[in-house]
Amino acid sequence: MSVLPIYLDHTATARPWPDVIACLSSQLELQYANPASLHRLGQSAAASLRQSRQQIAAALGCSENELILTSGGSESINFAIKGAAAANPRLPKRIIISDGEHAAVTESAAYLRQLGWQTEILPLLPNGQADLLALEQALREPAALISLIHVSNETGAVNPVDSIVSLRNRLQPAAIIHLDAVQSLGRQPVNFRSTGVDLLSGSGHKVGAPKGIGWLLVRQGIRLTPLIHGGGQQGGLRSGTENPPLAAALAFAINVALQDQAGKEQQVRQLRRLLLDELQNRGQPYQVLSPDDGVPQILCIAFPGLRGETLMQALAAREICVSTGAACSARRQKKNRILQSMGIPVNLAESSIRISLAAVNTEDEIRITAQAIHEIHRQLARLPKIAAKPAR
Numbered sequence: 001m002s003v004l005p006i007y008l009d010h011t012a013t014a015r016p017w018p019d020v021i022a023c024l025s026s027q028l029e030l031q032y033a034n035p036a037s038l039h040r041l042g043q044s045a046a047a048s049l050r051q052s053r054q055q056i057a058a059a060l061g062c063s064e065n066e067l068i069l070t071s072g073g074s075e076s077i078n079f080a081i082k083g084a085a086a087a088n089p090r091l092p093k094r095i096i097i098s099d100g101e102h103a104a105v106t107e108s109a110a111y112l113r114q115l116g117w118q119t120e121i122l123p124l125l126p127n128g129q130a131d132l133l134a135l136e137q138a139l140r141e142p143a144a145l146i147s148l149i150h151v152s153n154e155t156g157a158v159n160p161v162d163s164i165v166s167l168r169n170r171l172q173p174a175a176i177i178h179l180d181a182v183q184s185l186g187r188q189p190v191n192f193r194s195t196g197v198d199l200l201s202g203s204g205h206k207v208g209a210p211k212g213i214g215w216l217l218v219r220q221g222i223r224l225t226p227l228i229h230g231g232g233q234q235g236g237l238r239s240g241t242e243n244p245p246l247a248a249a250l251a252f253a254i255n256v257a258l259q260d261q262a263g264k265e266q267q268v269r270q271l272r273r274l275l276l277d278e279l280q281n282r283g284q285p286y287q288v289l290s291p292d293d294g295v296p297q298i299l300c301i302a303f304p305g306l307r308g309e310t311l312m313q314a315l316a317a318r319e320i321c322v323s324t325g326a327a328c329s330a331r332r333q334k335k336n337r338i339l340q341s342m343g344i345p346v347n348l349a350e351s352s353i354r355i356s357l358a359a360v361n362t363e364d365e366i367r368i369t370a371q372a373i374h375e376i377h378r379q380l381a382r383l384p385k386i387a388a389k390p391a392r
């Protein structure tokens with residue numbers, strides 16, 4: 001029996017859990033009323049929404065009034081950065097980010113530059129983490145905001161949150177820390193209270209929920225200016241009709257994602273090891289670009305002599321779904337910038353793909369993928385290889 005298509009792009013979007021789909025379908029039938037309405041159906045929807053919010057808050061380690069539901073990760077990140085900047089005009093107009101950030105962070109910082117803000121960009125270490133010595137130096141001067149990714153969507157590198165918070169507390173205690181945790185849930189522990197950060201963003205479709213819902217956690221006492229104005233929902237911080245079915249699906253997906261994390265991680269580690277072993281057994285040259293201490297689910301791997309976009313397209317033709325930084329020129333440049341900041345040569349960066357695994361993947365899928373990569377590489381071996389260029 002064919003196992004195709006093979007989905008190895010869970011970092012872009014996780015495959016939705018079947019029980020989450022069933023939950024959403026049921027809730028769409030039952031809780032279709034506006035939760036702001038005062039009739040029985042509206043109050044039923046409001047009660048469902050309250051229950052979902054309580055479940056989400058408990059799972060993420062925050063109080064219910066610290067939880068803002070959004071449309072997804074990009075809105076949450078924009079809200080965190082722009083909202084904090086606008087609400088705290090007396091703080092110095094300076095934001096610290098790293099070379100490894102998602103476009104939602106870099107573009108929000110670029111927006112602040114148009115308003116007169118200064119942006120400090122930290123380089124990356126060879127293991128993909130933000131350079132904390134550079135952060136320590138950057139914090140010698142006043143800063144209003146620090147926005148750093150937790151788990152890299154490109155390499156799986158994990159930034160040391162405790163050390164980042166400790167540096168802030170020691171050097172610039174008034175600075176607000178935003179943690180981009182979009183890729184964290186189910187891969188790294190995410191407990192808002194224990195992190196010590198002020199703002200934490202996440203996205204439902206990364207954990208098996210539908211697209212269109214995410215969250216921003218806001219520590220009590222942190223001021224934000226709303227991005228969206230209107231009916232005053234969610235304490236006036238995020239107006240717009242609330243969506244009880246999506247909230248219920250998100251609560252369900254988060255619960256599933258947090259179940260047996262250790263067991264799921266062990267499964268993924270075995271699949272990752274199997275993939276590398278299968279490639280090696282076939283004599284397939286490769287180089288792992290992801291750090292050894294990153295999350296096992298995200299594998300950035302280079303196949304020298306073959307462009308990543310070429311390999312991705314050839315795999316897609318066989319219904320094997322992986323990702324690469326070559327989806328568009330801007331994304332390619334971003335990925336190359338991240339990898340080059342880690343000290344990886346341009347030719348390796350351009351020959352890399354991202355394989356993102358989940359516990360739902362099977363050993364058969366991994367073996368088929370390894371064989372396909374080997375066959376494609378062998379077929380295209382006569383094509384001109386990428387000329388090596390020094391990293392900048």
